[in-house]
Amino acid sequence: MAVNGLEFEKPIIELEKRIKELKAFASTENIDFSDEIKILEKKVVESKKRAHRNLTAWQRMQIARHPDRPYTLDYINALTKNFIELRGDRAFADDQAIIGGFASFQDKTVMVIGHQKGRNTKENITRNFGMPHPEGYRKMLRLMKMAEKFSIPVIAFIDTPGAYPGIGAEERGQAEAIARNLKEMAHLQVPMIVVITGEGGSGGALAIGLGNKVFMLENAVYFVCTPEACGAILWKDRTKAPEAAKALCITASDLKKFEIIDTIIPEPVGGAHRNPNKTAENIKNTLKTCLIELAKLSPEEIINQRYEKYRKMGKFLEK
Amino acid sequence: MAWFGKRQYTVLPATKKRDIPDGLWTKCPGCGEIIYNKNLNKNLSVCPKCRFHNRISVQERIAQLVVKNTFVEYDKNMQSVDPLNFKAYKNYKDKIAQEQKKTGLKEAAVYGEGDIGSFHVSIALTDYRFIMGSMGSVVGEKVTRAIELAIDKKIPFISVSASGGGARMYEGIFSLMQMAKTSAAVARLSDEKIPFISVITDPTGGGVSASFAFQADVIVAEPRALITFAGPRVIEQTIHQKLPEGFQRSEFLLEHGMIDMIVDRSELKQKLVDLIGHFDSYSK
Ligand SMILES: [Zn+2]
Numbered sequence: 001m002a003v004n005g006l007e008f009e010k011p012i013i014e015l016e017k018r019i020k021e022l023k024a025f026a027s028t029e030n031i032d033f034s035d036e037i038k039i040l041e042k043k044v045v046e047s048k049k050r051a052h053r054n055l056t057a058w059q060r061m062q063i064a065r066h067p068d069r070p071y072t073l074d075y076i077n078a079l080t081k082n083f084i085e086l087r088g089d090r091a092f093a094d095d096q097a098i099i100g101g102f103a104s105f106q107d108k109t110v111m112v113i114g115h116q117k118g119r120n121t122k123e124n125i126t127r128n129f130g131m132p133h134p135e136g137y138r139k140m141l142r143l144m145k146m147a148e149k150f151s152i153p154v155i156a157f158i159d160t161p162g163a164y165p166g167i168g169a170e171e172r173g174q175a176e177a178i179a180r181n182l183k184e185m186a187h188l189q190v191p192m193i194v195v196i197t198g199e200g201g202s203g204g205a206l207a208i209g210l211g212n213k214v215f216m217l218e219n220a221v222y223f224v225c226t227p228e229a230c231g232a233i234l235w236k237d238r239t240k241a242p243e244a245a246k247a248l249c250i251t252a253s254d255l256k257k258f259e260i261i262d263t264i265i266p267e268p269v270g271g272a273h274r275n276p277n278k279t280a281e282n283i284k285n286t287l288k289t290c291l292i293e294l295a296k297l298s299p300e301e302i303i304n305q306r307y308e309k310y311r312k313m314g315k316f317l318e319k
Numbered sequence: 320m321a322w323f324g325k326r327q328y329t330v331l332p333a334t335k336k337r338d339i340p341d342g343l344w345t346k347c348p349g350c351g352e353i354i355y356n357k358n359l360n361k362n363l364s365v366c367p368k369c370r371f372h373n374r375i376s377v378q379e380r381i382a383q384l385v386v387k388n389t390f391v392e393y394d395k396n397m398q399s400v401d402p403l404n405f406k407a408y409k410n411y412k413d414k415i416a417q418e419q420k421k422t423g424l425k426e427a428a429v430y431g432e433g434d435i436g437s438f439h440v441s442i443a444l445t446d447y448r449f450i451m452g453s454m455g456s457v458v459g460e461k462v463t464r465a466i467e468l469a470i471d472k473k474i475p476f477i478s479v480s481a482s483g484g485g486a487r488m489y490e491g492i493f494s495l496m497q498m499a500k501t502s503a504a505v506a507r508l509s510d511e512k513i514p515f516i517s518v519i520t521d522p523t524g525g526g527v528s529a530s531f532a533f534q535a536d537v538i539v540a541e542p543r544a545l546i547t548f549a550g551p552r553v554i555e556q557t558i559h560q561k562l563p564e565g566f567q568r569s570e571f572l573l574e575h576g577m578i579d580m581i582v583d584r585s586e587l588k589q590k591l592v593d594l595i596g597h598f599d600s601y602s603k
Pocket of ligand 1: 347348349350351352366367368369370371
């Protein structure tokens with residue numbers, strides 16, 4: 001698979017290309033370049049590590065938005081068996097920007113839900129770039145309430161630029177749909193586990209994100225408004241997005257420090273898209289432990305734990 | 320409960336601060352007529368000619384809704400901190416200081432308890448003048464405490480929102496999490512079967528509309544209030560077309576089934592009394 005490179009990855013991709021060429025040359029010409037290749041490969045690993053240790057918020061955002069980054073369905077396929085998609089909100093439509101259904105994780109049934117981005121233009125028209133309408137959030141609520149009814153834990157994968165801002169979305173109550181999900185998730189009796197895999201776009205992300213535990217992939221981002229919009233409003237300049245990304249503190253390490261998320265799930269060097277299987281493996285291990293831990297709690301304890309988690313959030317001064 | 324003991328009981332000063340410019344008259348944004356300010360004040364800041372509802376401060380709102388001398392404000396001095404050390408075109412700290420000076424408020428929300436008609440209620444209000452009434456940690460905390468007060472005392476909860484911006488960008492993720500926090504409190508309120516009436520006024524958007532403002536048992540809006548998830552400008556930029564006349568106004572939301580009713584400001588207090596009466600009918 002050809003991997004799209006980001007600006008700061010160019011030197012690494014260049015090196016990788018040279019290794020490939022050298023290998024091809026070695027095999028056609030039957031010359032032994034194995035020592036040279038070994039040195040170059042070591043160099044690649046080192047520069048990757050170096051590049052990724054000191055990524056800026058904006059660079060991480062580029063990785064989070066990378067067109068080759070694994071999406072919800074990729075994780076569902078890698079982590080679960082017997083996925084059966086359940087569609088429609090029973091009121092208006094089926095929103096394909098956000099999906100869900102039954103699946104088997106470690107031989108037990110879970111309800112998996114998540115935003116779904118498209119891989120190409122055609123897919124993105126269907127998926128609306130992972131930006132749900134109200135009917136999408138209402139479908140999610142339907143699935144969460146069904147999971148609650150049958151004591152099935154919910155696993156949510158978050159990856160959206162945000163809830164869709166459009167005429168139809170407003171007409172059908174985008175605010176109401178998100179508000180209702182937040183309220184209903186708050187007293188959901190089953191464990192709710194959230195993994196932010198790419199973009200955590202504001203209310204559109206939170207609308208399926210009120211978890212007992214919230215995990216975040218190393219290069220994922222979570223924000224109250226996109227750095228572009230923030231730049232346009234607070235700097236009066238959209239091109240200030242990199243500055244806004246930094247100021248908004250959107251990275252996993254920022255949010256861990258603020259105790260907004262529970263754990264950072266490591267990504268392979270270079271980002272999730274460079275080794276989707278390894279990324280899925282890391283998520284699997286985290287989910288496995290978490291499900292075992294949450295299974296020990298009663299429905300009441302599940303609700304109380306979630307309440308206490310969010311009740312604490314916020315920083316202010318009391319005199 | 321523990322948090323209740325630490326409360327400071329202070330009475331909100333009756334200020335004359337209004338959005339109406341000082342002077343003898345105002346040009347009505349609704350009909351363009353020149354209206355004498357005295358006449359406007361007498362009419363709850365509603366144009367007597369075209370019923371245009373001018374935006375009003377929380378102090379004015381409290382004076383209009385709550386029985387005189389019954390309102391007790393809590394946590395009046397709660398203040399925003401700058402959790403992200405936010406520096407942009409303007410620094411957050413400077414922005415707060417500036418807004419405090421402008422409005423005479425410490426933050427965009429006020430909450431407390433008082434009487435509406437013969438009913439004792441918990442009430443939380445946001446003020447559009449303070450960073451557009453956006454919800455940062457203080458607004459989220461105050462709304463949450465107002466809900467907890469309602470649960471604690473088993474009294475109805477009333478919210479009056481005027482939060483155009485919705486989210487407080489300067490507080491980043493902390494602002495977003497206030498939606499979760501207030502929603503969790505509303506879920507408890509709902510489990511306790513305590514009535515919640517949301518009064519939505521011009522303008523209410525984003526973080527506030529997509530959380531507590533739309534979670535009430537009954538949602539009341541003032542005429543022609545702008546009520547949004549995404550603001551009109553964001554939508555226009557996304558879809559590259561002009562928005563229809565009246566889009567995202569109270570009347571539009573009523574037509575689309577998003578709110579229960581539109582109530583003229585002159586009838587709002589009585590409507591709240593009547594609604595609470597219905598909720599209260601079987602409670603004894
Ligand atoms: Zn008028």
